[in-house]
Amino acid sequence: MNGLNLMEKILVIEGARIAFTIWDVGGDHSSYEIIPIACKDAVAILFMFDLNCRSSLNSVKYWYIQARKWNKSAIPILIGTKFDDFVQLPLDIQWTIVSQARTYAKAMKATLFFSSATHNINVNKIFKFIMAKLFNLPWTVQRNLTIGEPIIDF
Structure with missing residues (x-):
């Protein structure tokens, strides 16, 4: 399907192998028709934007509204990508x-x-966070609001 990329992420937590199926929907308006399919049974929805492009953050509002029409219960996660470039700003x-x-x-x-993703900053933490939320597991990561460091805010 055009505008859709399927991937799998596997984590091993305390000997248990957990597989995530990721439906990556393109960020352009031609991907709009894929939203119902990708969101319908999702347990988490990751809204991603490029930290170096403020217009991509502004477009999150639109995608959030569209995704919530099809799934109101999925865990919402906002992810700023390309942190390695962002810290140079x-x-x-x-x-x-x-x-x-x-x-x-x-x-x-x-x-x-x-x-x-290039430097594996917070990638596994995102998936561990999803696991903690889904299965009511302890979440030991601390908030990090320090400018110049990879933000984690909840």
């Missing part, structure tokens, strides 16, 4: 983006993670 720009992302996450009742 001037501090005032970082502060503006962090503030806006935290405001969006609060409005969405979502946990906020800043991540980098």
